[in-house]
């Protein structure tokens with residue numbers, strides 16, 4: 058029933074269903090505008106979208122914190138019998 | 148999340164048994180594979196087991212690799228399977244529950260409506276904040292967790308994530324959204340508290 062999108066505003070529930078594509082920037086421009094109109098008027102949904110984006114950003118940033126510990130790396134090269142080819146870390 | 152090898156890895160050399168080329172493969176992919184395993188399993192020893200098994204299997208099966216997906220997708224697939232197998236061996240009862248909760252179910256409604264985005268940046272960098280991020284991942288059902296990690300931590304596309312896990316793009320999107328919303332609820336509960344203590 059996509060036709061009702063043109064005549065009525067989308068509900069909070071409908072917004073939630075499209076939120077994934079919205080934060081990925083994957084939505085048709087028309088639906089995108091509907092969502093932005095809803096967000097301008099609905100504080101709850103605005104907060105959900107903003108904090109959802111913030112959540113994703115925090116996790117993206119956290120990805121760089123893990124590096125392979127030296128001892129784990131050493132044992133990996135050892136079990137693969139590639140010890141002689143293990144590059145020195147800077 | 149992967150710094151591609153320079154010059155690019157040669158599949159031909161890898162399949163011919165070139166040890167130096169395999170060492171380059173290990174150098175490029177060992178950190179991403181370890182990170183995926185660690186975030187999936189939350190135990191260093193388990194993550195190391197998955198790491199070693201992934202590269203041992205890669206070494207064993209590289210000749211069968213047909214190049215239909217990229218090398219990284221292929222490695223992530225081995226690693227994700229190893230991690231999921233290890234989880235199921237440890238807690239076989241969990242996966243049964245999860246089979247029930249699939250796409251047909253409606254999305255859980257958001258419950259937290261506090262805007263904590265405006266917290267000072269240092270609030271997001273504390274040891275406790277990081278612990279909360281990790282804890283939230285561990286609370287996700289494993290099927291959602293692995294999708295989230297591949298897409299949002301490892302930076303794979305929706306399509307690549309689907310290739311790794313043998314899922315349609317629609318299934319990846321649904322699981323990703325569920326995961327992200329669940330993580331948001333968990334973080335909102337914590338950061339709203341922080342917001343209260345700020346003011």
Ligand SMILES: [Zn+2]
Nearest residue numbers: 068069099102
């Ligand atoms: Zn709303």
